Amino acid sequence: MSNAKKTLRKLTEYKLFLPFLCLALVLLINVIKTPTFFAITINNGVFYGYIIDVINRASELVILAVGMTLVVAASGGTDISVGAVSALAGAVCCFVLSGGEQSVNEYHAPYILGVLAAMAIGIICGAWNGFLVAKMKIQPMVATLILFTAGRGIAQLITDGQMIYVRVDHFKKLGAFIDGVPLPTPVFAAIFVVIVTMLLLKKTALGLYIQTVGINAKAARLVGLNSTMIQFLTYTYCGLCAGIAGLIITSRVYSIDANNAGLNMELDAILAVALGGNSLGGGKFSLAGSVIGAYTIQALTTTLYAMGVSADQIPVYKAIVVVIIVSLQSPELLKIWKNIKKKFGNDGARKKVA
Amino acid sequence: MENSRKENKIVLTMRHINKNFPGVVALQDVDFTLRAGEIHALMGENGAGKSTLIKVLTGVEEFETGEIKIDGMPHSIINKSPQEAQANGISTVYQEVNLCPNLSVAENLFIGREPKKFGAIDWKTMNKKSKEVLGSLDIDIDVTKTLDNYSIAIQQMIAIARAVDMSAKVLILDEPTSSLDDGEVEKLFTLMRKLKAQGVGIIFVTHFLEQVYEVCDRITVLRNGALVGEFEVEKLPRVRLVAEMMGKDFDDLAAIKKSGEEKKKKSEEVVIDARKLYHAGTIKPFDIQIHKGEVIGLTGLLGSGRSELARAIYGADKADGGDLFVKGQKLLIGAPIDAMQAGMAYLPENRKEEGIIADLSVRENIIIALQAKKGIFKQLSRKEQEEFTDKYIELLQIKTANREVPIKQLSGGNQQKVILGRWLLTNPDFIILDEPTRGIDIGTKTEIQKLVLRLAGEGMAVMFISSEIEEMLRTCSRMAVLRDGWKVGELGEEELSQEGVMKAIAGGGSDE
Numbered sequence: 001m002s003n004a005k006k007t008l009r010k011l012t013e014y015k016l017f018l019p020f021l022c023l024a025l026v027l028l029i030n031v032i033k034t035p036t037f038f039a040i041t042i043n044n045g046v047f048y049g050y051i052i053d054v055i056n057r058a059s060e061l062v063i064l065a066v067g068m069t070l071v072v073a074a075s076g077g078t079d080i081s082v083g084a085v086s087a088l089a090g091a092v093c094c095f096v097l098s099g100g101e102q103s104v105n106e107y108h109a110p111y112i113l114g115v116l117a118a119m120a121i122g123i124i125c126g127a128w129n130g131f132l133v134a135k136m137k138i139q140p141m142v143a144t145l146i147l148f149t150a151g152r153g154i155a156q157l158i159t160d161g162q163m164i165y166v167r168v169d170h171f172k173k174l175g176a177f178i179d180g181v182p183l184p185t186p187v188f189a190a191i192f193v194v195i196v197t198m199l200l201l202k203k204t205a206l207g208l209y210i211q212t213v214g215i216n217a218k219a220a221r222l223v224g225l226n227s228t229m230i231q232f233l234t235y236t237y238c239g240l241c242a243g244i245a246g247l248i249i250t251s252r253v254y255s256i257d258a259n260n261a262g263l264n265m266e267l268d269a270i271l272a273v274a275l276g277g278n279s280l281g282g283g284k285f286s287l288a289g290s291v292i293g294a295y296t297i298q299a300l301t302t303t304l305y306a307m308g309v310s311a312d313q314i315p316v317y318k319a320i321v322v323v324i325i326v327s328l329q330s331p332e333l334l335k336i337w338k339n340i341k342k343k344f345g346n347d348g349a350r351k352k353v354a
Numbered sequence: 355m356e357n358s359r360k361e362n363k364i365v366l367t368m369r370h371i372n373k374n375f376p377g378v379v380a381l382q383d384v385d386f387t388l389r390a391g392e393i394h395a396l397m398g399e400n401g402a403g404k405s406t407l408i409k410v411l412t413g414v415e416e417f418e419t420g421e422i423k424i425d426g427m428p429h430s431i432i433n434k435s436p437q438e439a440q441a442n443g444i445s446t447v448y449q450e451v452n453l454c455p456n457l458s459v460a461e462n463l464f465i466g467r468e469p470k471k472f473g474a475i476d477w478k479t480m481n482k483k484s485k486e487v488l489g490s491l492d493i494d495i496d497v498t499k500t501l502d503n504y505s506i507a508i509q510q511m512i513a514i515a516r517a518v519d520m521s522a523k524v525l526i527l528d529e530p531t532s533s534l535d536d537g538e539v540e541k542l543f544t545l546m547r548k549l550k551a552q553g554v555g556i557i558f559v560t561h562f563l564e565q566v567y568e569v570c571d572r573i574t575v576l577r578n579g580a581l582v583g584e585f586e587v588e589k590l591p592r593v594r595l596v597a598e599m600m601g602k603d604f605d606d607l608a609a610i611k612k613s614g615e616e617k618k619k620k621s622e623e624v625v626i627d628a629r630k631l632y633h634a635g636t637i638k639p640f641d642i643q644i645h646k647g648e649v650i651g652l653t654g655l656l657g658s659g660r661s662e663l664a665r666a667i668y669g670a671d672k673a674d675g676g677d678l679f680v681k682g683q684k685l686l687i688g689a690p691i692d693a694m695q696a697g698m699a700y701l702p703e704n705r706k707e708e709g710i711i712a713d714l715s716v717r718e719n720i721i722i723a724l725q726a727k728k729g730i731f732k733q734l735s736r737k738e739q740e741e742f743t744d745k746y747i748e749l750l751q752i753k754t755a756n757r758e759v760p761i762k763q764l765s766g767g768n769q770q771k772v773i774l775g776r777w778l779l780t781n782p783d784f785i786i787l788d789e790p791t792r793g794i795d796i797g798t799k800t801e802i803q804k805l806v807l808r809l810a811g812e813g814m815a816v817m818f819i820s821s822e823i824e825e826m827l828r829t830c831s832r833m834a835v836l837r838d839g840w841k842v843g844e845l846g847e848e849e850l851s852q853e854g855v856m857k858a859i860a861g862g863g864s865d866e
Contacts, residue, residue, distance in 0.1 A: 205725045205733045208714075212722055215711045222670055222700060222708055223776070224691035224726035284713050 019276050019292040022325045026299045034306045046182045050306055058298030059186030060086070060245040062291055063193045064265055065272035067126075067241030069290040070197075070234040074210045075133055076282030077140025078270050079238050084151025085125045086246030086262035091155035093118035093247055094164040094256040103165040111170060119243045125151070126239015127232070134231035148266070155258035165255040175251030186248050193244060194291055197237075201287065210234060214282035268297050271322065277329055296325070362389040364425065365523050365555045366411075366444070371420035373410055375763070378755060380406040381417070382580045388524060388555040390425070393546055395566045395587075396559045398576035399599055399795035401753055401765040404559050407576065408526055412439040412446050425523065445517030449529040449793070450706075451509045453516075455502035460484035462501050463516045487519050488512070491545055507538035511545055518549060525549065526557045531565060532793050535655060535821070543569045561795060563592055575599055600797050624682070625697075625784050625815040628667055631676030636662035639676055640841035642834060644784065649806060649816040651830030653823065654859055658836040660819050661703050664786045667817075668700040669693045681783070694727050699777035703788040703819070705766070709773045712762040716754050716772055717743040719761045723776045746775030751801070767798035774802070784815040791825060803829050823855050835859060 030037040030050070040049040064082050071079045096117045099108030107114075125147055132143035174185050201207035209230050213220045217227045245265070250256050274280060275296055276289025300321055304314045327333055366388040373381040381403050388394050398404050409415040411422065413433030421430040424442055433439040436446065453462045460481045461468075469479040484497040493511050501509055510530055517525055527546070531539045546556055546569060558570060566573060566587070573590060575582040575598045582598050590598075626644040631637075637659045644650050652660040665671045667678065669687035678685050680696045687693050690700065702708035711719055721739045728734070734742075743757045750771040754764055761769055770790060777785055787806065791799040806829050810816050820826050826833065833845040835858040845858055 203733065205728075205730045208718060208722065208725060209730060211714060212711050212718075215713050216707075218708045219702075219711055222690050222702055223723040224689075224694045225722075226689065226691065 015277065015286060016289055016292065018329045019289045019296070022275065022328065023292055023296045023299065026296055026303060026321070030299070030303050030306065033303070037303075037306065042182070045180070046177050046184075050302060052184070054295065054299045054302045055187050056184040057302065058295050059184075059190035060248050060262070061265065061268055061272060061294040061298060062190040063241050063245045063248075064269035065276075065290040065294040066193055066197050066287060067234075067238030068266075068269040068273050069276070069278060069285055069287055070210060071140070071238045072270075072273050072278060072280055073214045073282055073285035074231045074234040075140050076214060076280070077133065078266075078273075078280065079126075079129055079144045079235060080141060080266045080270075081125065081129060081144040081147035081151055082238065082242040082245070082269055083262040083265040083267075084148050084155075085122060085239055085242040086249060086265065087256070087258050087260075088125065088151045088155040088158075089118040089122045089243040089246030090250035090256045090261050091158045091164070091258050092121045094166055094250055095158050097166050097168075097171065098164050101164075102162050103167065105167050107166075107168055107171075115247060118247050119240060122239045122241070122243020122246065123236055124239070125242070126236040129239065130232035130235030133235060134228045152258050155256070159256060159258055163255050163257050166250075167254060172251060172254050175248055175253070186252075189244065189248060193241065194287070198287060206230075211284055215284070269294075272297055275322075275325060275329075362391050364388070365390045366425070367421075367423045368407070368411065369421045369423075371407065371410060371417050371422075373406055373415065373417045379579050381410065384420075384576065384579070384581045386574055386581075387584065388557060389572075390523075390555050391550050391553045392571040393550055393556045393558055393569055395570040395573040396557055396576070397566065397573055397595070397599055398582075399767070399797050401578070401768065402576040402599070402795075403579040404576055405528070405765075406579075408446065408528060408557070408559065412436050412444060412526065440517075440521055443521040443523035444526065445521055445524070446526040446528060447510065447513045447517055447530060449532055451506065451513050453501055453509060453513055455509075456500055458498050458500055459488075459495065459504070459512055460497040462512060463487060463497070463519065467520075487515050491515055491518075491548060493545075505538070507534050507541065510534070511542065514545060514549075518554060522552070522554050524555050524557065526559070528559045529561070529793060530558075531560060531562060539565065561793065563595065563796075566595075567592065596796060599795070625680065626667060627679040627682075629677045629679070631666050631673050631678055633662060633666045633671045634674045636671065636839065637666050638839045638841075642667075642841065644815045644817065646783075646815055647810050647813045648832060649810045649818050649830045651826040651833040652817065652819045652836060653826055653833050653855055654836035658859075659839040659841075660836050661788050662839070663834075663836065663841065664700070664788055664817055664819060667693070668698055668786055670700060670702070691726065694723065694780065694782075697783035699723070699780055699782035699785040701770075701773055701777060701785070701787045701790055703792070705770060705773065705793075710761050710769050713760055715758045716747070716752070716761055716764070717757040719772050720746055720775045720779060724779045727780055742779055743775075746772075746779060749778075750775050750805075767794040770794055770802070771798070774805070778809075782814065784817070785809070786817040786819075788819045789821065790818075791820065791822075799825070823852055827852065827855070833858075 034050065037050045040047050040052060042048070064086070068079060068082065071077070093114040096109050097107050097111065097114040098104040101108070129144050129147060132138045132146070133140050174189065176184060178185055209225055212223070212225060213227045213230045220227050246262065249261050270280070272293035273290045275293030276286055276291070278285045278289055300318055301314065304317050309317055364387055368384065368386040371381050371384045384403065384407060386407065396404050396407065406415060410417040411433070413435045422432065423430050424444070427442065431442055433442060433444070454465070457465065463484045464480050469476045469483065471479070481497050488495065488497065491511070493508070493515065495504065495508065501512065504512070514525070514527070530542060534542065550556060558566070560566060570587050572584060572586055573595065574584045575595070577599060623646040624643050625646050626642070628640065628642045630639040630641065632639040640663060642663070652663060654660050662671065666673045669690050669692060672687065678687065685692065685696050693700070711722065717739055720743050721734055724742070725734055740757065746752065747754065747757065752771045752775070753768050761772055764772065774790070790802050794802070803825065806816055806818060818826065818829055827850055830850065831847055833850065833855065834841055835843045835845065837859070843858055845854060
């Protein structure tokens with residue numbers, strides 16, 4: 001085997017190869033269709049461009065995908081409430097900062113209080129989900145369906161069915177730019193969450209524990225792990241991630257619209273986990289895969305916008321691409337491909353013998 | 355049994371089968387021949403290639419080169435799936451019954467090929483046919499009840515009936531007897547002989563030598579993925595069979611105990627002291643004392659509460675009452691971790707469901723218990739993990755390509771060694787081994803038995819549970835006898851004989 005072939009084989013065996021390939025494919029189409037896709041311009045000291053837009057817009061999704069990955073790995077189920085929880089967290093944050101008024105031009109409470117309130121509500125929601133799944137053994141989809149439907153309702157109760165505006169420049173910074181920093185703030189928030197999570201997984205035994213519980217909860221218990229606690233923690237963490245995502249979403253539009261904030265994002269988050277090559281059945285997982293998956297989804301959306309596809313048609317194109325990407329990663333397809341290869345390989349071998 | 359032997363026509367031939375797994379030759383130029391109306395044992399140590407050969411034959415795994423021919427088919431066949439194999443007349447019944455416990459017996463028999471009437475399932479016909487099928491095999495049960503009403507043995511027979519009814523040429527029985535008691539095994543054998551008389555060719559994969567000699571006509575032996583040979587049963591004495599399987603002069607099992615015996619000095623130090631411990635529904639209140647450096651056996655029939663007693667001590671099933679003292683200290687066990695912290699270790703009976711973490715590597719499987727014991731924040735460094743893993747791969751002679759191989763790719767015996775390594779790494783004072791040698795070849799069995807005696811010699815208290823009395827006699831210095839959930843007695847060293855144990859299990863005079 002030549003060296004090039006060897007490198008290629010090594011590369012294809014790398015577990016993140018397929019997620020990376022998919023992302024690269026999406027980006028490649030962009031370059032062909034929209035030559036200016038990678039062009040970055042500087043306006044008023046900050047970067048602009050499609051690619052910056054992708055990285056920026058993907059931030060909330062990346063954060064949600066991080067939480068979702070852990071939930072999927074530990075419980076083999078998904079948390080479908082994250083979109084609603086982020087709306088609820090956003091609503092709480094705005095409510096605290098506006099002091100209950102509909103539109104304010106200055107904070108009625110310290111900013112940090114709003115942030116903490118949002119995170120706290122995220123954690124509470126996550127803990128509730130975790131309690132239902134881990135302790136009460138309710139199927140994850142059903143357990144999280146409760147907040148999926150109720151979350152936005154509670155948010156409406158808090159905002160009194162109105163949108164709340166926080167028209168304070170400081171409030172907009174999390175969703176836009178900090179003075180003197182050329183990159184959008186959400187990018188840093190996403191990177192921060194990813195790094196903290198990775199450290200948690202690598203520097204403690206949490207990663208191993210989560211996988212063990214996800215693969216074989218019975219065996220996990222017998223080797224001394226508290227499966228219930230670990231599943232509970234992943235749901236709580238996922239809730240916290242949803243809270244943080246909610247903060248960014250509200251900051252972008254300096255307001256909360258409980259009906260639409262984070263709408264359908266739980267589905268994108270689950271998709272990101274799947275695109276990252278993770279099994280939705282739980283067990284072994286790759287956080288990096290999910291992150292790549294999240295960026296792939298956002299790249300796809302931005303691509304379609306850049307190509308002039310109207311917003312209401314985007315889901316159709318997205319669906320087509322997702323079908324292609326997911327089937328690319330399916331082991332069945334790999335089998336078929338191997339069979340084809342083998343057929344040709346065998347023919348070659350026979351010819352040599354003859 | 356002696357009837358039609360050589361003149362029987364051949365129903366299955368496999369020739370020059372080759373199969374590689376990454377880094378391992380699984381099958382090398384293996385031949386196998388099965389005749390109609392014979393029971394043919396497929397034997398070999400773990401990793402010899404028995405399972406792979408069966409998987410290749412039934413289409414679970416692909417093979418690289420070779421030829422499979424079935425009687426009545428002009429061409430050689432390659433099965434791509436178990437369904438295809440079935441269509442070609444090859445059916446398999448596995449150790450774990452692959453049926454649906456919540457469906458009725460009749461549904462299980464006819465699932466996927468239900469008799470239809472006007473497009474809907476014709477229940478009447480199905481139930482009637484089911485009764486016929488089972489009746490022809492002398493299995494008399496209510497076919498409308500769900501499968502989980504019946505014992506594993508009956509379930510297995512139903513699986514066999516289904517397999518035979520669908521395609522009757524080749525029937526593969528993969529370790530069918532491992533979870534059956536003696537009476538059930540006898541029933542299974544009767545069924546097998548009946549099928550044999552009907553002209554079915556049966557491939558019988560098992561680890562039990564006695565069973566091979568009881569029921570089989572021929573034996574094919576594999577070793578390290580290669581064919582050793584095909585033998586007629588009566589021409590192959592037991593000792594030679596073992597020698598063929600192991601490829602070396604047989605290390606006499608009987609010799610083990612002698613070497614261990616001199617070390618077996620009785621220690622007075624009590625490690626485990628259970629008083630009136632019980633778990634509702636499975637084990638009635640029992641007292642047991644276990645000393646440092648002794649091997650105590652738990653014996654009794656299947657379902658007598660052997661495993662349950664051990665589980666109650668370890669906290670695998672939380673005890674509902676009673677007291678447990680570990681080295682004189684009262685211990686409240688809420689979860690297994692509490693038992694582990696007190697120096698206990700537990701190798702569960704059901705390796706697949708409760709032992710291995712299938713997708714994780716050998717390394718992760720070995721260190722997981724120690725890591726859990728140390729806690730989440732004190733992560734073992736990668737270097738420590740690798741050192742520990744290498745130590746136990748070496749010590750227990752675990753056959754694996756490297757330490758990062760997922761444990762599910764290892765053979766059963768090697769998986770068991772990994773789990774043993776996992777527990778030895780936690781350095782326990784007391785280890786419970788529940789059926790540690792089930793589904794494991796003789797070579798590894800002997801190794802594990804030796805290890806048990808060595809550990810006891812080093813001062814560990816061992817609780818040993820096995821359904822093979824011989825094995826228990828070789829390793830245990832004392833036995834507790836269980837019957838119907840009660841601990842009914844203990845046998846001291848001098849009472850340990852096959853007969854003594856049997857009597858105690860049966861309960862003198864209690865059986866009419």
